[in-house]
Amino acid sequence: MREYERMISGQLYRASKIEPEFSSEKGRALADEINKLPRFEEEKIIKMERELLGKAGENVFINPPLYVDYGFNIEVGENFYANLDCIFLDVAKIIIGDDVMVGPRVNFITASHPLDSRVRSRGLELGKEIRIGNRVWLGAGVIINPGVSIGEDTIVGSGSVVTKSLPAGVIAVGNPARVLRKLTEEDRIYWEKLESDYDEENGKEKE
16 A cells, blocks of 8 residues: 555555655645735635645635645535634545634644554654534634544534544533533524524615
């Protein structure tokens, strides 16, 4: 098995042996170029981000600066937005669904190392895939650890460290992140009422 295949499939690998066609240099260089662009050049930023990512849906924007390991191991769905200063360490896949919102300085960390210090010191590494479901909201400064999945509609509070997978439809907070409560029908009714009130007021203003 090739070294890149070992890396992307979660097996032990050596970064120094990754085949040249899968080098991280291109992705890191492209991220550096994106980070040098003025924020108002949004169309150019989006075009370069589409070149950086392995897959991207419609209406995708990652607010620079951003940092990647490879870039092409990242897949994002429709209507993806990430705020400033996010890190995507994608030695394994980072797969993100539709309508996901990411706060500033969120870290997606797929990279890991052997627990045994002697094996670790001899340069072997591994990575574990991260999956984020549809309509997830990650607050500012959240850290997603290797191998974590987050179910659709879930909210993760600012500064949380997600060490284990989270179910769908909950609010989770803390270090390590724990489920605070489920999102309920009452939540939906409350927020849709506020939305309706806003739309009504906005319509009156336009008249």
